[in-house]
Amino acid sequence: MNLSFVTKGLLCLMSLSGLAHxxxxxxxxxxxxxxxxxxxxxxxxxxxxxxxxxxxxxxxxxxxxxxxxxxxxxxxxxxxxxxxxxxxxxxxxxxxxxxxxxxxxxxxxxxxxxxxxxxxxxxxxxxxxxxxxxxxxxxxxELKEGQYLPLDKVTLSRSASNLVFKNGSPYYITVGYIGLNGKTLLPGAESVMIAPFAEASQKLANLPAEFHIGYIGDYGGLEMFKVSCNAVQPTCQSKPVNKG
Missing domain, CATH: 2.60.40.10 (Immunoglobulins)
Structure with missing residues (x-):
């Protein structure tokens, strides 16, 4: 059997499955x-x-x-x-x-x-x-209807190439967006899930002094926060982004 033909077939299948819904x-x-x-x-x-x-x-x-x-x-x-x-x-x-x-x-x-x-x-x-x-x-x-995850319990700090999330809440917190303005992702940014009372980090080079973080809520939507910190002040300050 022609191995080159098999390899091409597998690559084609992988590309199709990536596009399939x-x-x-x-x-x-x-x-x-x-x-x-x-x-x-x-x-x-x-x-x-x-x-x-x-x-x-x-x-x-x-x-x-x-x-x-x-x-x-x-x-x-x-x-x-x-x-x-x-x-x-x-x-x-x-x-x-x-x-x-x-x-x-x-x-x-x-x-x-x-x-x-x-x-x-x-x-x-x-x-x-x-x-x-x-x-x-x-x-x-348990949260009451309309009550949000306590995202104020999540603290952020940064180093030369890492963004560190510390979760002080009993909930799993998922970061779905790390970017500049709520639309543009930072290069290398990926989804991060932080376990209750635990830490997780994201490796990011050239992190700007101000950026946006989007946390995924119970219903799948993003709760956006504006974050500011730099190499001199590694502990980040966060505040919710005003909707609308």
Whole structure:
């Protein structure tokens, strides 16, 4: 077999999968599971106008290991008709009571689409998969409706090439944007997730004295902050950006 031909084929497949979009898509980008609720529902949409799809769901722990001991999806496999929706319920299990009561615990909800069998022969089908962060939130730290994450508990400092985030809250805090004006990303900027009561850093060269940070809220939107600090004053000052 011509290895060059195989290599080219694999590269082509990789480029196609990078451009592909899931046909079965969840109704959110992250899931908050409050301890006061027995379950939380995720709505899945089959965006195909012609074909039914199967959707397979499962939960992983923070290490990527499959688990049904804490949260279990019901049903784990379902059929969704063309251009229709269906719900998966994530059910609380007894072992959740063994998790820390003073901070969030991170899981991942996964859903993989299974397309119908192709009618033609020698047709390659690609099954897409979505992976959502699932935050288990104990009763002691549940937020009321309309209440925001305490982003004032996040402090920033900088060095010559690093931006350091210190999370003093019991919540997972995700940085979705590091840039100049809310639109332009800084070169090398990536998403950062800081665990409760922990630190994380982002390597950034030539960080300006003033820039913007966008934290991802419970519903997926960005809460923007204007940040100022320099090499002389490494501890950063942050203030919310006025919306509108």
């Amino acid at each position: 899931a046909t079965v898509s969840p109704d959110r980008t992250r899931i908050i599971f409050n301890a006061s609720a027995k379950s939380v529902s995720v709505r899945l949409t089959n965006q195909s106008k012609t074909d039914p799809y199967l959707a397979q769901s499962w939960i992983e722990d923070i290490h990527g290991k499959k688990t049904r001991e804490f949260i279990s999806p019901v049903p784990p496999l379902l059929r969704i008709e063309p251009d229709e929706q269906a719900q998966v319920r994530l059910m609380a299990q007894q072992r959740l009571n063994q998790l820390p009561a003073d901070r969030e615990t991170l899981f991942y909800y996964n859903v993989r689409e299974i397309p119908p069998k192709a009618e033609q022969q020698n047709v390659m089908q690609i099954a897409m998969q979505s992976r959502l962060k699932l935050f288990w939130r104990p009763k002691a730290i």
